[in-house]
Amino acid sequence: MPVAAPVRRRPRRRGGPTPYVLMAPAVVLLVLFLLVPIGYTVWLSLRANRVSGGGLGIRTERFVGLENYTSVLTDSAYVDGLLRMLLYGLIVVPSMLGLALLFALLLDTPRVRFGAFSRIGIFLPYAVPGVIASLLWGFLYLPDVSPIRxxxxxxxxxxxxxxxxxxxxxSVANIGVWGGVGFNMIVLFTALRGVPREMYDAARVDGAGEVQIALRVKVPLIMPAIIMTAIFSMIATLQVFNEPATLQPLTDTVSQTWVPLMTIYRDAFVNADIHSAAAASVVLALGTLAVSVAVLTLLQRRAFGRDR
Incomplete structure (x- = not known):
């Protein structure tokens, strides 16, 4: 009896145009709303307006190279704002993440009561817009109307x-901590809920208490979530603007250049110097990128060192 020849199947073509078609909208949006604005900002930072024509005062835009960057880095107001912003971050980030981790661990304990109400109560300040929160705290700070006084x-x-x-x-840092603890708490609490309960039961069988379980089991297991919240919190503090800008009309202690973004706003919209503002924005963006990479590298080395 003759044996039928095996049917050869044509190999399926991998890929094709479908993945590129699906990716096209995201790529277009990325180019239009991220890469193009970044490139335009860099282009503006390399140019400046010059007045020519004697008494006529004709303003022309010219290429000046790194002159705007030199002016920004030698501007004492901008440098002071950078240092003040870094000090603000050193206060806000550890306080905010510490409270968020504490609340997440407390809400993850087996004997917690009113857990849903507590989560909503802690998260609620994050739902308040930053400007509204700054106004509320601003009136609490004002000596004439403060109930605290x-x-x-x-x-x-x-x-x-x-x-x-x-x-x-x-006072400004308090507003940032008050508004940011809830979001970070939800992220860390969600990470805790994803840990298998069997690991906690095994630790209790070995005689570990709730504090030991929290420090030696829970925290190491959610370290990726802690690293992520630390990076996002650091980026947010480097871009602080709403809180000091809202308090600035209420007090003379907050100047128009209190933080770098306020200096950029002044140059762009008050002094109409868009080129200096663009250079200051590029410097701030590069600094944010450098700090984020440094913090991410440091936290990852510590996390991997503990795992080993």
Whole structure:
């Protein structure tokens, strides 16, 4: 009986135009709304307006190279704003992540009560827009209308001046921490809920308490989520603008150049110097990228070192 020859199947073509068609909208949006604005900003930062024509005062745009960058890096107001912003980040990021991790661990304990209500209550400040939150806290800080001042005076204690030169940085940082703890808590709590419960049961069988489980089991397992929230929080603090800009009309201790973004706003929209603002934006973006990479590398080395 003759044996039928095996049917050869044509090899399927891998790929084809379908993946590229599906990726095309995202690529187009990336180019139009990210790469093109970045390129245009860099192009503006290399140019400047010059007045020519004697008494006529004709303004022409010319290529000046790195002159705008030199002016930005030698501007004392911009440099002071950078240092103040870094100090603000050193206060906000550890405080915010520490509170978020603490609340997430407390809500993940087996004996927690009113867990859903507590999560909503902690997350609720994040739902308040930054400008509204800054206005609310600003009126709490103002000596004439602050109920906190009335409480201190009722107790016979000297009332603190939250907008004094030595305390305004902590007042602005308090607004950032108040608004950011809830979001980071939700991220870390979600990561905790993804850990298998069997690992906790095994630790309890070995005699570990809840504090030991939290520090030696939970925290190492959610380290990727902690690293992610740390990076996002650092980027957010390097771009702080709403809080000091909203408090600026309420007090003289917050100047128009209190942080770099306020200096950029002043140059672009008050002084109509878009070229200096573009150079300052590029410097801030490069600094944000450098700090993010450094923090990510440091946290990853510590996490991998613990795993080993």
């Amino acid at each position: 009335d409480v201190f005076e009722g107790l016979g204690l000297p009332a603190p001046d939250f907008l004094a030169p030595g305390g305004v940085l902590f």
